[in-house]
Amino acid sequence: MTREIDVQHLGRSGVIYAFVVDGLVIDPGPASCLDTLLAGLDGEEPRALLLTHIHLDHAGASGVLVRRFPNLKIYVHERGAPHLIDPSKLLNSATRLYGDRMEELWGEVAPVPAENVIALSGGETVEGLQVAYTPGHASHHVCYFDERGGDAFTGDVAGVTTPPARWVLPPTPPPDIDLELWNDSLDTLLAWDPARVCITHAGAFGNVGERVEELRGALARFGELAHDTTAEQFVTALRAEVIERSGGDAEAAERFFQAGPPEQLYAGLERYWRKRAERE
Structure with a gap:
C-alpha cells in the first residue's frame, strides 16, 4: 500500500x-525537508530510495540520507548516476537557476558513495517494482510501477497538479525538455494501465487516461x-491561467508557482525549440 x-x-x-x-522511498525530496520526511517515516529505516530523476526537488536529500x-541502496537511471556520485555539475547548473536561494530551497546536496548507487x-524489476525509461522532462527520467497496487510513480512525467486543483500542467524547466520524447513516455505510462499516478507535485490521482x-x-x-511569444508574454499568460483556474485562491496558485516557476518553464x-532548430 502506498x-x-x-x-x-x-x-x-x-x-x-x-x-x-513497503519500506521503499520514491523521490525523497530535498534535504531542506529532511526533518519532515523523517517524521513521516516515523522511525522506519528505508530499504532503498527509488529516484525518478536527480533534480534537487526530487532527489536532493539522497546523499544526506545515505550518511x-x-x-541504503539508491536506484537511478544510468545517466543520472554519475551526478549523484559527484554532484558538482548538477550544483553548478542549479546555481545558475536559483542563485543565492540554493541553501534555502534545497539544503545540503551531499555526494552519494558509488557503492550505494x-x-x-529501464525494463528492469527492482524491489518488486517495474521500471520504465521515460525521457521528455529529463533525459535520465524513469517511472516505477507497483503492479500489485496499481500505482505508477511518475516523478514529473505525468505533470503537476497541486491541491486542491485537479487540472494538470507540464513542468518544463531546462535543460532536457523534449516534447516528442515526452509524448512517447506517456504512451509507455499508459501501457502499464495504472489505477493511479503518484506525482511529486503533488499527490496520487486516478482517471489516468483523461489526465x-x-x-x-x-x-x-x-x-x-x-x-510564438517572448519570455515576458509567456510568463504573464501562464500566471494568468493558473490564477484563473485556481478560482482566485492565491495560496493554491502559489503552490503551483513554487513547484513550477513560470520563468523556468519558459526557459526549458x-x-x-532552439536546439530543435539547430538540428534541422
Whole structure:
C-alpha cells in the first residue's frame, strides 16, 4: 500500500510529496525537508530510495540520507548516476537557476558513495517494482510501477497538479525538455494501465487516461506559446491561467508557482525549440 508524505517544502503543504511502498522511498525530496520526511517515516529505516530523476526537488536529500543510513541502496537511471556520485555539475547548473536561494530551497546536496548507487536503464524489476525509461522532462527520467497496487510513480512525467486543483500542467524547466520524447513516455505510462499516478507535485490521482490526454494538450499548447511569444508574454499568460483556474485562491496558485516557476518553464521550452532548430 502506498503512503504519501507531504514534506512541506518551504513550510508550504501540497508542493512536494514523497511516496513510501513497503519500506521503499520514491523521490525523497530535498534535504531542506529532511526533518519532515523523517517524521513521516516515523522511525522506519528505508530499504532503498527509488529516484525518478536527480533534480534537487526530487532527489536532493539522497546523499544526506545515505550518511544517516549507510547501507541504503539508491536506484537511478544510468545517466543520472554519475551526478549523484559527484554532484558538482548538477550544483553548478542549479546555481545558475536559483542563485543565492540554493541553501534555502534545497539544503545540503551531499555526494552519494558509488557503492550505494544502482544504475538502471529501464525494463528492469527492482524491489518488486517495474521500471520504465521515460525521457521528455529529463533525459535520465524513469517511472516505477507497483503492479500489485496499481500505482505508477511518475516523478514529473505525468505533470503537476497541486491541491486542491485537479487540472494538470507540464513542468518544463531546462535543460532536457523534449516534447516528442515526452509524448512517447506517456504512451509507455499508459501501457502499464495504472489505477493511479503518484506525482511529486503533488499527490496520487486516478482517471489516468483523461489526465494524460489533458497533459498532452497542455504540452502542445504551452510549447506553441513559448515558440510564438517572448519570455515576458509567456510568463504573464501562464500566471494568468493558473490564477484563473485556481478560482482566485492565491495560496493554491502559489503552490503551483513554487513547484513550477513560470520563468523556468519558459526557459526549458525556449531551449527545446532552439536546439530543435539547430538540428534541422
